[in-house]
Amino acid sequence: MIVGIDLGTSTSEIAYINSQGQPEPIPIEGESFIMPSVVYINKDGTPEVGTAAQEKLLPEPESTFQEVKRMFGQGKKLTARGKEYTPAKISSFILSHLVKRAEEYLGEKVDRAVITVPAYFNDKQRKETIEAGELAGLKVERILNEPTAAALEYGLANMMSTKNVLVYDLGGGTLDVTVLELFEGVVDVKSSCGNNALGGKDFDELIMKHLVKTYADKRKPIPITEPRVANNLKLEAEICKKALSEAETYKVLMPFLKDRHGKTISVDETITRKDFEKLIGSLVSSTSEQIKTALGDAGLEKKDIDLVLLVGGSTRIPLVKAFLKEELEFEPETFVDPDLAVVKGAAIEAGIISGVLNEDIVLSDVCPYTxxxxxxxxxxxxxxxxxxxxxxxxxxxxxxxxxxxxxxxxxxxxxxxxxxxxxxxxxxxxxxxxxxxxxxxxxxxxxxxxxxxxxxxxxxxxxxxxxxxxxxxxxxxxxxxxxxxxxxxxxxxxxSKINDWKKAPGADKYKSIINRAEARLSEASDEDDGEIITELRSAMEDLKLGILEQWDNKELESLKAEVLDLISDLS
Ligand SMILES: Nc1ncnc2c1ncn2[C@@H]1O[C@H](COP(=O)(O)OP(=O)(O)OP(=O)(O)O)[C@@H](O)[C@H]1O
Ligand SMILES: [Mg+2]
Structure with missing residues (x-):
């Protein structure tokens, strides 16, 4: 058995391939498949994970960690109760918890997993994810890109369709835009682009800042430096944000915020959807950059896109949908469950690796960075x-x-x-x-x-x-x-192998001039001709590169003229 795990910034999920060959999420907390990615460290050092940990954010913020995924790859350490933890270690508690639930549910040992990461995660962030898996006692069979996983989920259900798909995945902490082609069970990723520092968390923070500013203006400063107050405000901001996906207004009510001196401040502020959209507008529209890059790298235009897959909780925000509709001139539809598509895709990949899934589904992915x-x-x-x-x-x-x-x-x-x-x-x-x-x-x-x-x-x-x-x-x-x-x-x-220019066809024409320039350079003094020397070296480099790469004749001749000019400028 290999399970699929979506280790998210805000929430985490686990799934497997059931006896009907379908990806099935495993309930973690009661009936719920979705668990908050929050870890609380008990007095005795044992971790608590999920909603139980989330409840400690207010009373014991110093011993509670959230959004740890955002810290991957930064070399930062976290401390609780005087002990240091790496982000990988904290994440391993989340993984262990998910796996334990899966073992109870499935009645068998689980020690192999496919774990998903944002496509735009860098090498270090990927390695730390693998490390988190290993610390949880798992053999990490594959690190799978989240948007690719979501597309696998769609691909398995729509094996015979042929489509250009744009996956827009906006979660709690990251944005990924991936362009892929689906045909006859092949999921062929063409390009991926993203922003590892943009997600629902930033929208929460904008609401927080808005409240802090509003109250500062009213001369009733919110004691935001108090960790309890900050966490309380953040939780409220998220509730407000989610409510505004449905309702036009939301009233933020926090009656008993206490500052360090025990003085009480109450927050009572109505935020409209329009206010919220004003706050997040520029962040949302900034994602057009990633869309453009992903389309450009895939060699496609907007009109070539047949389907937009919305993934990640933040795509529930009406402004995000409206933005995509305008940007892509396309009505995005929710063809997959934005919360569970990734984990189901991870289970599919796990099923392909373990062989329990015989479907002829083939996956090709890309490296998103140079x-x-x-x-x-x-x-x-x-x-x-x-x-x-x-x-x-x-x-x-x-x-x-x-x-x-x-x-x-x-x-x-x-x-x-x-x-x-x-x-x-x-x-x-x-x-x-x-x-x-x-x-x-x-x-x-x-x-x-x-x-x-x-x-x-x-x-x-x-x-x-x-x-x-x-x-x-x-x-x-x-x-x-x-x-x-x-x-x-x-x-x-x-x-680089630029010295090979001599072997390139047509190099003979330039040998004497380059030799002459090199001879002059070896005699020239930095004191008299510093600037000319730098320019000449750079022109020579261009010329050699041009010969090596067989640039067209006109360009080479103009470089040669430049070199000649610079030689005559030397004193
Ligand atoms: N109805 C909603 N309206 C607005 N935002 C929502 C809604 N539901 C969830 N969210 C936001 O979606 C985010 C969580 O989404 P998701 O679970 O897809 O992210 P994640 O997988 O944890 O993060 P990532 O993929 O970036 O690591 C949170 O910021 C949450 O507040
Ligand atoms: Mg996610």
């Missing part, structure tokens, strides 16, 4: 990120590139892995780095280093490097905190 390595420019001291796996490549994916040493007698190189769309390391997220030590000394460019990136079905990256003398090293990008974002202090990076 993965690159830091490389030194041939000339100059700038480094940039050289892409190995472009975003939205179908997974699993493997790519090798060859680089060369950047300095004479370089015996050590640093191999790094970055995630993100920026051109430069500072714009991207450093996943990890390692050294390759023991290269044979020689002139720059004399040692080749093959770097391989391998991205697996769970969205986890492995990096290997091998030098031409046989020295090698590798990493499964390790889980390190964001504090470690600073590059490890290791010698030199390597440069």
């Amino acid at each position: 993965l690159s390595t830091e490389v030194l420019e041939s000339y100059g001291s700038m480094t940039y990120c050289d892409t190995l796996i472009p975003r939205n490549t179908t997974i699993p994916a493997k790519q090798t590139k060859t680089y060369q040493t950047a300095h004479d007698n370089q015996v050590i190189v640093r191999i790094s892995a970055y995630q993100g769309e920026g051109e430069f390391p500072a714009e991207n997220y450093l996943l990890g780095a390692f050294e390759l030590n023991g290269l044979p000394p020689g002139p720059r460019g004399s040692v080749d280093v093959d770097v391989t990136f391998e991205y697996d079905l769970n969205g986890v990256l492995k990096v290997y490097a091998k030098a031409s003398n046989g020295i090698d090293n590798q990493m499964t990008v390790s889980v390190v905190g964001q504090d470690d974002k600073e590059s490890p202090d290791v010698p030199d990076v390597i440069e």
